Amino acid sequence: KAGVTQTPRYLIKTRGQQVTLSCSPISGHRSVSWYQQTPGQGLQFLFEYFSETQRNKGNFPGRFSGRQFSNSRSEMNVSTLELGDSALYLCASSIETRRTGELFFGEGSRLTVL
């Protein structure tokens, strides 16, 4: 069974640009969550999508947005990039039943903003 796939794995952008990251969840998983990981802040929750609907949102500015498609694939977008947006962006999928809640993480997209 294929794991969570994130693309691209590495990217470099300059301030003011925008970026789109993609996540393909494990087959059958309907929940996709996004996290920002930085050395000082750990894993910070960005948002979660379930069946194409945003179910939860973390405390990030409106420059950070996302969406989920009917095949459960998800994208997140960051507009008007700032230096502080440099981080590892992790996507996690979950089968999300009332009895299980394990998150399966991808290997992340490492964004560097210059």
Add this chain to the structure above:
Amino acid sequence: GENVEQHPSTLSVQEGDSAVIKCTYSDSASNYFPWYKQELGKGPQLIIDIRSNVGEKKDQRIAVTLNKTAKHFSLHITETQPEDSAVYFCAARGNYGQNFVFGPGTRLSVLP
């Protein structure tokens, strides 16, 4: 909202010794507590989890204990090996549909 604290931030142990990482949470409604291991260049991977209806769970060299009254839970690794070296994250979650809140992580180094 939920807040998860984790200690220590770094931990070095000799190979074969035990390692203990502790987490506290603030929301008494949280009922699911997973532990994730993140190796260099990889995403976090679940190693063990516990639900609020049990106090302890073991899986070979790894165990997790939960004290609901004190709102803290701990990861215990016995007979540590160099491949246990990684960053470990604890997390807490409430009911179905709520998001996970992660601790800041513990960097464990197992010295040969």
